[in-house]
Amino acid sequence: MDFRLVDLSADEIAAQLAVVEPLTESVRALIDAVIRTEVPDDDLDDARRRIDAVTASLRAAQKPGSYGVPFTRDFTGMPWGNAAVGVRNAIAPPLRVDHHDDGTATARVRLGAAYEGPAGLVHGGISAMLLDQMLGEAASVGNGTPCFTGTLTVKYLRPTPLGDVDLRARTTGSEGRKVFVRAELCDADGPTVTAEGIMVSPRNLPSPDQIAKLRAATAADHDA
Numbered sequence: 001m002d003f004r005l006v007d008l009s010a011d012e013i014a015a016q017l018a019v020v021e022p023l024t025e026s027v028r029a030l031i032d033a034v035i036r037t038e039v040p041d042d043d044l045d046d047a048r049r050r051i052d053a054v055t056a057s058l059r060a061a062q063k064p065g066s067y068g069v070p071f072t073r074d075f076t077g078m079p080w081g082n083a084a085v086g087v088r089n090a091i092a093p094p095l096r097v098d099h100h101d102d103g104t105a106t107a108r109v110r111l112g113a114a115y116e117g118p119a120g121l122v123h124g125g126i127s128a129m130l131l132d133q134m135l136g137e138a139a140s141v142g143n144g145t146p147c148f149t150g151t152l153t154v155k156y157l158r159p160t161p162l163g164d165v166d167l168r169a170r171t172t173g174s175e176g177r178k179v180f181v182r183a184e185l186c187d188a189d190g191p192t193v194t195a196e197g198i199m200v201s202p203r204n205l206p207s208p209d210q211i212a213k214l215r216a217a218t219a220a221d222h223d224a
């Protein structure tokens with residue numbers, strides 16, 4: 001697991017987010033516009049050329065591989081490329097998950113044309129992904145260590161119309177490194193999809209010693 005540490009203050013992160021979130025939001029709007037536009041084909045060709053030029057300008061300086069999940073010194077994760085919650089990922093709705101004192105995690109999100117499966121309805125894989133993220137977050141925050149999905153069981157009770165949905169997850173128990181979690185996705189009339197997960201905190205997470213070494217290396221990079 002990538003446990004890269006970055007030495008960023010809360011102010012520096014806020015400054016990055018102030019630029020990055022509007023950019024990602026613009027790309028989300030672009031995705032929606034491409035799906036729903038009815039302009040003539042010539043205009044589509046012209047749009048493609050202009051989009052390709054923007055893409056080339058962004059590739060002028062490019063991180064190798066994926067974004068990863070850097071952790072700040074106070075161990076705040078920055079899952080900015082994450083497919084469900086990533087603030088730099090235009091395919092993420094994005095889900096913004098709130099964690100509550102009673103151990104539940106909740107989120108409300110609007111799923112538009114980009115998340116369609118059957119006509120007018122949310123794609124089942126998207127529902128499963130969002131529920132998986134909710135299960136993972138509830139388990140990880142409750143357990144104090146990142147938990148991966150071991151087993152995910154999803155039950156589709158009835159179709160979910162595109163639009164606003166509410167998600168809720170709660171831990172129901174734990175056994176060793178396993179955490180048992182339940183979640184539901186609801187439209188205005190109640191649950192449409194439910195999920196049960198066995199989330200496992202992997203055995204090979206870095207030890208406190210390894211984390212201290214990573215922190216020291218980050219500080220040395222910063223001072224250099």
Ligand SMILES: CCCCCCCC/C=C\CCCCCCCC(=O)SCCNC(=O)CCNC(=O)[C@H](O)C(C)(C)COP(=O)(O)OP(=O)(O)OC[C@H]1O[C@@H](n2cnc3c(N)ncnc32)[C@H](O)[C@@H]1OP(=O)(O)O
Pocket residue numbers: 075077132133134135136137140141144145146147148149150151175176177178198200201202203204
């Ligand atoms: C710095 C602290 C920060 C804290 C706060 C955090 C804030 C939020 C942070 C982060 C949020 C993250 C949100 C993520 C959300 C998205 C979730 C995903 O999409 S995860 C990607 C998809 N999942 C995978 O790719 C897993 C692939 N599989 C594996 O990596 C391993 O198989 C793993 C970790 C599941 C288990 O590997 P082993 O080697 O650790 O497990 P063994 O030692 O064999 O088993 C331990 C116990 O778990 C059970 N177990 C193992 N695999 C299982 C499975 N697949 N299903 C059910 N149980 C399983 C076993 O039976 C055993 O149970 P017995 O102790 O005997 O009772």
